[in-house]
Amino acid sequence: MSVLTIGISHRTAPVAMLERVAVSGETLVKLLYDVQQDACVAEAMVVSTCNRVEIYAAVDRFHAAVTSISRLLSVHTGVTVDELRPHLYVHYEDRAVEHLFSLVCGLDSMVVGEGQILGQVRRALKLAQKQGTVGATLNELMQQALRVGKRAHTDTGIDTASASLVTAGLALAGDLAGRRALVVGAGSMSSLAAVTLARAGVTDIVVANRTLERGVRLAEAVGGRAVEFAAVPEELAAAELVITCTGGGQHVITPDMLKSVMSGRQAFLLDLALPHDIDSAVREVPGVTLVDLETIQESGIGSRDGDTIESVRTLVAEELAAFLSAERAAKVTPTVVALRSKAAGVVEAELGRLLMRMPHLDGKAKDEVAQTVQRVVDKLLHEPTVRVKQLATSPGGDHYAEALRELFDLDPKMPEAVREVEL
Known part of the structure; x- marks a missing residue:
């Protein structure tokens, strides 16, 4: 699943338009539920404040999800898609994460550096959790975003003037x-x-x-x-x-x-x-x-510039790189587990055939043979599995996992099954 963000804010729309698309109470809950129920969407969360409405979703199809979510936003606000379209912004995958991290740090606020957005995102997450519309993808992302936002407000001078x-x-x-x-x-x-x-x-x-x-x-x-x-x-x-x-x-x-x-x-x-x-x-x-x-x-009284803003932007860039690196490494883990599982199956089958041909071996000899074979397999797999985890942290790293699946003829369903067990 990939993260998609569709939003409208003070940066893209006049306040008169924001007033028309503001959602709260039961309307917000219904929008949240309907987005999550869409065929293209697995998870959903809505951040609605006085100067923005943003929908975060875990999706499997980009274009179809953008169309569906835009339509649902129109249905629940009464603003036509044609009216909304010029003011909407769309962020996908890495850009969606970057936007979220910048948002919780106060960089995208009308008053730059204000801390209220951190609490607003936290409340949006709690609502989505209560309604059961978020899962592992958005939960993990939002928890990390909240940590990034808290770090920005404690480690930099972004809110020293208590901006709001x-x-x-x-x-x-x-x-x-x-x-x-x-x-x-x-x-x-x-x-x-x-x-x-x-x-x-x-x-x-x-x-x-x-x-x-x-x-x-x-x-x-x-x-x-x-x-x-x-x-x-x-x-x-x-x-x-x-x-x-x-x-x-x-x-x-x-x-x-x-x-x-x-x-x-x-x-x-x-x-x-x-x-x-x-x-x-x-x-x-x-x-x-x-x-x-x-x-x-x-x-323009809320605008800021200078070293403080640059320090927060640097923090966002560092946190983004670390998050994406960890995310790419996590994606290859099920493939590595699947490879080791297949190797274990081969070892078990070959040892079984060997022992059938050599029934006279005593217990100590059997254990020694089994350990020797396992050590050989472990040593052969160690370097490629370590290397693929390292390579997976770079952009396009998922291709290395695909290569591993192809080279060792792994069942394409097995890594996904491993991932589901982990979740």
């Missing part, structure tokens, strides 16, 4: 200390927002969430207070900073809510959700500044 969409958005708000804030939502992004506000000196933080208990836990963690979700219009009257990230699919803040409470004052609104939480028409309300994902993308 939250910090990028709030950088446009000016001085935060002493201002009153309303955080709408209590998920991971909202939690990061609340913590960021508290660290910046915001002493009055209100959390509004559909599930009050979760809102209470978040508010207590930052020394704020929690309110019912229905209290959002009332809380807007005093809020100077408003951060939303519910992604519920409906606007939670509208122009009408603000018109009656904005007389003679200023408010900064940060919408980090897709679909958007805040109606963009609030920009027409005097005193309101709205920053959303489009604003952050256009500002």
Whole structure:
């Protein structure tokens, strides 16, 4: 099986298109299940965030899988394939692995170096595991990717500035200390927002969430207070900073809510959700500044360059080379096992015939003969099997395994049977 990635992100599509293809909840689960059930696909996982949707799949046919997965993405988002096609990117085999490693390190994020993507990929993997749509191929790849991402964030300075969409958005708000804030939502992004506000000196933080208990836990963690979700219009009257990230699919803040409470004052609104939480028409309300994902993308405030980025790219290249080398070596192992199994069968058969012709041999002599024959076979096979494992780590190394199968007339089904037993 080969790894295929099909995705759409802030790098290839405007936020308006990303808003249309955003999947979550039951829609995401149904997409995940339908992709895995496709005849071309053995395993599937979906990474869906506020600025990307990526489908990772273990496939046996490239073109057929691309067609099928693109169609399923269209079906579950309501966006036609013709509309999707100009914005989709496709990565296959080595390129798919490279893209994933770069992704978890934060190199492909709207805010370069942000660490949230690591948790988002981890949650996507857990969901796929829970739904039973991933197996050995994607499990192994994703676990390695998470290790690479963690290493990037601990061994390099990629996140020394605590880069995130939250910090990028709030950088446009000016001085935060002493201002009153309303955080709408209590998920991971909202939690990061609340913590960021508290660290910046915001002493009055209100959390509004559909599930009050979760809102209470978040508010207590930052020394704020929690309110019912229905209290959002009332809380807007005093809020100077408003951060939303519910992604519920409906606007939670509208122009009408603000018109009656904005007389003679200023408010900064940060919408980090897709679909958007805040109606963009609030920009027409005097005193309101709205920053959303489009604003952050256009500002370029999250972009980075220099030695830190290069160090992460070097890390990705090293980890990619090591992963691909180990993967190629693993592919030849079943063939080596099959060869040794066939050799063992030949030894056993020949010893059986020998002992039938020489029944007078005692036990000690029989053991000596058997050990001698086995040593001869082991020595003859040692060099070619070691060498083929070494050669297999290079690009195109699987051809050496094919040559081994051909030279020793191995049953083509046997290496695959060995692989299945190992899994």
